[in-house]
Amino acid sequence: xxxxxxxxxxxxxxxxxxxxxxxxxxxxxxxxxxxxxxxxxxxxxxxxxxxxxxxxxxxxxxxxxxxxxxxxxxxxxxxxxxxxxxxxxxxxxxxxxxxxxxxxxxxxxxxxxxxxxxxxxxxxxxxxxxxxxxxxxxxxxxxxxxxxxxxxxxxxxxxxxxxxxxxxxxxxxxxxxxxxxxxxxxxxxxxxxxxxxxxxxxxxxxxxxxxxxxxxxxxxxxxxxxxxxxxxxxxxxxxxxxxxxxxxxxxxxxxxxxxxxxxxxxxxxxxxxxxxxxxxxxxxxxxxxxxxxxxxxxxxxxx
Amino acid sequence: xxxxxxxxxxxxxxxxxxxxxxxxxxxxxxxxxxxxxxxxxxxxxxxxxxxxxxxxxxxxxxxxxxxxxxxxxxxxxxxxxxxxxxxxxxxxxxxxxxxxxxxxxxxxxxxxxxxxxxxxxxxxxxxxxxxxxxxxxxxxxxxxxxxxxxxxxxxxxxxxxxxxxxxxxxxxxxxxxxxxxxxxxxxxxxxxxxxxxxxxxxxxxxxxxxxxxxxxxxxxxxxxxxxxxxxxxxxxxxxxxxxxxxxxxxxxxxxxxxxxxxxxxxxxxxxxxxxxxxxxxxxxxxxxxxxxxxxxxxxxxxxxxxxxxxxxx
Numbered sequence: 001x002x003x004x005x006x007x008x009x010x011x012x013x014x015x016x017x018x019x020x021x022x023x024x025x026x027x028x029x030x031x032x033x034x035x036x037x038x039x040x041x042x043x044x045x046x047x048x049x050x051x052x053x054x055x056x057x058x059x060x061x062x063x064x065x066x067x068x069x070x071x072x073x074x075x076x077x078x079x080x081x082x083x084x085x086x087x088x089x090x091x092x093x094x095x096x097x098x099x100x101x102x103x104x105x106x107x108x109x110x111x112x113x114x115x116x117x118x119x120x121x122x123x124x125x126x127x128x129x130x131x132x133x134x135x136x137x138x139x140x141x142x143x144x145x146x147x148x149x150x151x152x153x154x155x156x157x158x159x160x161x162x163x164x165x166x167x168x169x170x171x172x173x174x175x176x177x178x179x180x181x182x183x184x185x186x187x188x189x190x191x192x193x194x195x196x197x198x199x200x201x202x203x204x205x206x207x208x209x210x211x212x213x214x215x216x217x218x219x220x221x222x223x224x225x226x227x228x229x230x231x232x233x234x235x236x237x238x239x240x241x242x243x244x245x246x247x248x249x250x251x252x253x254x255x256x257x258x259x260x261x262x263x264x265x266x267x268x269x270x271x272x273x274x275x276x277x278x279x280x281x282x283x284x285x286x287x288x289x290x291x292x293x294x295x296x297x298x299x300x301x302x303x
Numbered sequence: 304x305x306x307x308x309x310x311x312x313x314x315x316x317x318x319x320x321x322x323x324x325x326x327x328x329x330x331x332x333x334x335x336x337x338x339x340x341x342x343x344x345x346x347x348x349x350x351x352x353x354x355x356x357x358x359x360x361x362x363x364x365x366x367x368x369x370x371x372x373x374x375x376x377x378x379x380x381x382x383x384x385x386x387x388x389x390x391x392x393x394x395x396x397x398x399x400x401x402x403x404x405x406x407x408x409x410x411x412x413x414x415x416x417x418x419x420x421x422x423x424x425x426x427x428x429x430x431x432x433x434x435x436x437x438x439x440x441x442x443x444x445x446x447x448x449x450x451x452x453x454x455x456x457x458x459x460x461x462x463x464x465x466x467x468x469x470x471x472x473x474x475x476x477x478x479x480x481x482x483x484x485x486x487x488x489x490x491x492x493x494x495x496x497x498x499x500x501x502x503x504x505x506x507x508x509x510x511x512x513x514x515x516x517x518x519x520x521x522x523x524x525x526x527x528x529x530x531x532x533x534x535x536x537x538x539x540x541x542x543x544x545x546x547x548x549x550x551x552x553x554x555x556x557x558x559x560x561x562x563x564x565x566x567x568x569x570x571x572x573x574x575x576x577x578x579x580x581x582x583x584x585x586x587x588x589x590x591x592x593x594x595x596x597x598x599x600x601x602x603x604x605x606x607x608x609x610x611x612x613x614x615x616x
Binding site (some may be wrong): 042097109196201 | 317331341344347350353357361404407409426433436437438444496497527575582589596597599600608609
């Protein structure tokens with residue numbers, strides 16, 4: 001073989017190797033799609049077994065959820081109510097506090113203070129949720145019982161409050177990033193018109209960063225809906241169709257945990273019911289994730 | 304050495320000094336904002352102190368080296384610690400190669416087409432899926448369909464899937480921070496794409512990747528729900544077979560098949576008992592767990608700080 005020809009072969013080999021590597025990397029990237037497909041497939045497959053027994057009307061209109069009792073009822077609404085109430089309590093804590101923290105850190109606090117406090121605040125997300133559950137049940141619940149007499153040990157209120165504090169950094173960090181991305185010119189224009197710092201923050205910076213702040217709120221909501229261990233430990237495990245946060249109630253996630261703690265035969269209706277509950281949960285978070293995605297995109301386009 | 308009085312003075316003027324020139328509204332909001340910021344920090348402090356008060360006295364050598372027991376005073380977390388470590392091993396060796404490879408593809412190779420868009424949207428969505436849904440998938444697909452059973456392998460894979468989006472996002476950010484000149488320069492010297500990735504991009508982004516991986520692992524180690532769901536046991540009074548052995552081939556894979564428990568599940572189990580002695584055990588376990596996650600976060604901060612300082616583009 002002439003040197004030129006052998007050189008050509010080496011080059012072809014190299015190119016082939018490069019293609020192989022690219023293919024391997026593509027497969028790794030596609031693996032994440034496979035995970036999503038796996039999730040959707042298994043949820044739909046097992047739920048379809050469930051819905052062969054339970055009609056959709058019963059699923060959405062029955063007021064009781066007792067799949068493991070002899071007199072079985074399958075009304076998902078009592079679990080959805082639990083999820084909504086704990087989520088609302090958490091948001092009532094996290095959204096106002098998170099927003100004020102974001103405005104304070106982005107517009108008011110001295111830089112050194114901000115740079116010190118932000119990492120500490122973000123440590124709140126590093127605490128395992130089972131530890132928060134312990135804290136909600138054994139520290140916050142007794143504390144709340146002193147303020148609200150007659151509050152039971154297990155209540156959606158104590159679980160929701162702790163969940164809310166856990167979510168604060170999710171809301172505040174993203175909102176703060178959005179507010180700091182607002183150009184300085186807008187603030188200076190506002191000052192020039194005689195507005196003070198607070199008026200500028202609320203009247204100019206906040207609206208300008210609104211889609212980013214919206215995305216932060218949505219992230220908080222979807223965290224709260226999917227949160228499991230805090231509610232499983234502190235909110236009680238009994239399905240309870242109520243909107244009163246002072247009562248104990250099971251959420252969708254708590255029900256799934258409760259069932260899997262027991263010994264449930266694979267393929268039974270109880271086993272399938274956790275997948276049906278999971279499907280409802282998945283759809284709820286997907287809905288909020290899609291809105292969040294759209295908002296984030298708009299926020300990126302803004303400046 | 305600064306005196307405490309001077310220190311307090313400095314902090315107060317630092318926080319409120321600039322307020323002298325502010326309107327009444329602004330002064331008020333400064334106080335409100337500081338109070339709200341403190342809510343989170345005070346809660347974190349209360350949580351740590353509560354755990355320490357309840358659990359610190361319970362942590363001793365006996366607690367760390369005993370198996371769970373019906374008698375609270377004799378119970379320990381040995382099997383939970385070992386279980387957590389082995390699960391983390393599987394998670395690390397699955398999530399890091401997969402995540403880094405996916406990120407390299409998306410950042411360096413991917414063309415703008417529908418496949419790339421699909422993968423991107425998919426990763427953004429996966430990051431928002433609640434962890435318990437991963438548990439359902441693990442139960443249905445890994446435990447039953449793939450027949451892995453309630454094993455360390457299945458548990459480790461579940462958590463690897465869970466943290467995959469975090470690893471991918473962190474790696475992409477690290478790669479994006481490398482200036483284009485580096486790539487162009489390497490290509491100009493005749494490097495192939497893979498050589499650029501292998502000898503330039505990956506080494507330079509190591510700090511960022513390591514930070515992301517450590518944060519992701521600290522999340523995985525505290526994760527409870529998915530493992531409860533796939534059926535991790537709460538009462539394990541034995542250790543899995545050792546991954547290393549004295550005779551060739553020195554490693555064995557039997558431990559991957561072993562049932563397991565992990566620290567958060569052990570804690571959850573003890574929290575749900577009414578006996579205060581077990582609650583103290585739970586607090587002690589929580590303390591061990593939180594010490595692990597917080598120290599991992601601290602390490603991540605240091606790694607990030609150092610890698611930022613070392614590199615000047």
